[in-house]
Amino acid sequence: MAEYMSEVLTNPAAGYYVRRDHVFGARGDFTTSPEISQMFGEMIGIWCMAMWAQMGRPSAARLVELGPGRGTLMADLVRGTSSFHEFSNAMSICLVEISPSLRRTQWETLGCVGTWSEQTTEGQTPSGMRISWHRSLEEVDAGACAGPALYVAHEFLDALPVHQFERGRDRAWCERLVDEAGPESPHHVRLVLSPGATPAVRAVLPLRTDGLPQHLRASMTAIEVSPQSMAVAEGLAQRVGMLGGAALIIDYGRDGPYRDSLVGIRDHGLVGVFDMPGTADLSARVDFDALRLAVGRAGAGAVMHGPISQAQLLLGLGMEVRLQRLLEEATPEEGEALIAGYERLVGGAESREDSMGDEGGTRREKKARNGGSVAKDRICEGMGLSYKAVCICPEGLEPVAFSMSSATEQPDIVDV
Ligand code: SAH
Numbered sequence: 001m002a003e004y005m006s007e008v009l010t011n012p013a014a015g016y017y018v019r020r021d022h023v024f025g026a027r028g029d030f031t032t033s034p035e036i037s038q039m040f041g042e043m044i045g046i047w048c049m050a051m052w053a054q055m056g057r058p059s060a061a062r063l064v065e066l067g068p069g070r071g072t073l074m075a076d077l078v079r080g081t082s083s084f085h086e087f088s089n090a091m092s093i094c095l096v097e098i099s100p101s102l103r104r105t106q107w108e109t110l111g112c113v114g115t116w117s118e119q120t121t122e123g124q125t126p127s128g129m130r131i132s133w134h135r136s137l138e139e140v141d142a143g144a145c146a147g148p149a150l151y152v153a154h155e156f157l158d159a160l161p162v163h164q165f166e167r168g169r170d171r172a173w174c175e176r177l178v179d180e181a182g183p184e185s186p187h188h189v190r191l192v193l194s195p196g197a198t199p200a201v202r203a204v205l206p207l208r209t210d211g212l213p214q215h216l217r218a219s220m221t222a223i224e225v226s227p228q229s230m231a232v233a234e235g236l237a238q239r240v241g242m243l244g245g246a247a248l249i250i251d252y253g254r255d256g257p258y259r260d261s262l263v264g265i266r267d268h269g270l271v272g273v274f275d276m277p278g279t280a281d282l283s284a285r286v287d288f289d290a291l292r293l294a295v296g297r298a299g300a301g302a303v304m305h306g307p308i309s310q311a312q313l314l315l316g317l318g319m320e321v322r323l324q325r326l327l328e329e330a331t332p333e334e335g336e337a338l339i340a341g342y343e344r345l346v347g348g349a350e351s352r353e354d355s356m357g358d359e360g361g362t363r364r365e366k367k368a369r370n371g372g373s374v375a376k377d378r379i380c381e382g383m384g385l386s387y388k389a390v391c392i393c394p395e396g397l398e399p400v401a402f403s404m405s406s407a408t409e410q411p412d413i414v415d416v
Pocket of ligand 1: 034068070096098135153
């Protein structure tokens with residue numbers, strides 16, 4: 001399954017993210033938080049400035065975004081922090097993006113000066129901030145002088161490949177694999193269970209299950225594991241632990257594993273995972289407990305805070321105050337849009353549908369997987385609670401908005 005997901009999303013010729021540049025927004029397949037309101041990127045900017053202050057205001061630091069999409073979050077962050085010259089002069093921006101068409105969109109969204117070509121790996125904002133593009137975190141390390149960095153990954157980990165494991169006969173672990181289907185199948189591919197243990201059963205499964213309590217390990221019959229997400233968390237912990245800085249990861253998921261959360265998303269609705277590969281996004285929910293495990297394994301003195309809800313993060317960063325300020329200067333129509341965006345980002349109508357050990361996915365998702373239809377534009381409902389944030393930083397730093405309550409408490413603000 002992991003190979004299938006990786007091919008469908010990032011194959012250099014036909015991958016979903018590589019081939020299609022209009023996957024986000026009202027006319028795309030799904031709408032992400034930065035596309036909903038400018039306040040999202042602005043709040044992340046406040047978080048970055050606060051962390052930079054805690055880091056002792058280094059005069060040269062990197063601001064690294066993983067999977068920047070259209071570049072909207074970074075553009076709002078840059079604009080929102082532009083009057084804090086000490087911060088913006090200190091930062092150079094590194095964007096980790098594999099898709100050439102999205103790199104181009106990011107260049108345009110950030111208003112880079114000059115002309116873009118497929119070979120472009122560097123640019124500059126009109127205010128003079130340097131931007132560089134990279135394919136991986138390792139490439140970021142190679143391209144810049146080592147030093148502290150702030151990392152932001154919004155809806156990045158859910159796009160990384162997952163392995164799915166299931167107990168077969170005799171309760172032995174097998175892997176769910178994607179196989180060619182006969183000509184009668186509408187999808188040409190089908191899901192099969194490996195006849196015995198695959199290399200991933202031996203090498204990937206224990207990476208995750210070793211961190212689970214014994215009773216759960218014994219009772220579970222299926223689990224999804226994203227070794228790449230765990231490697232990203234471990235890599236971030238090593239970097240901020242050794243060189244200073246902090247990482248903010250925001251995605252939808254929970255503080256525990258899923259059995260099977262992978263879905264296809266097209267045209268604001270849910271589609272089958274094998275439905276026209278390359279034309280729909282594939283997305284798996286994030287198991288934040290697996291990230292915590294990976295951070296612990298990094299052994300670099302970094303810790304993971306959270307998960308907290310997106311609502312708690314944004315309100316803890318002062319989004320309500322920002323809304324009031326924007327409303328003072330807004331036309332009635334603009335005001336309505338601002339309030340609608342605010343409510344969407346911090347609202348939580350569809351709350352905690354899942355708990356540890358539970359079958360992954362909402363009722364709607366299960367219905368979609370079973371071939372039912374899903375109302376358009378409904379999958380982002382309840383973003384304030386279903387989206388969660390974690391911070392990976394050196395022990396001793398106190399990430400803003402993370403200190404006030406524990407991960408399981410939901411704030412009292414969802415009825416705004
Ligand atoms: N953060 C953005 C976009 C999320 S979609 C937003 O919230 O709007 C996922 C992004 O990650 C896309 O930009 C996609 O091209 C990129 N991406 C996916 N897999 C990647 C990989 N393996 N390496 C680098 N970028 C990747």
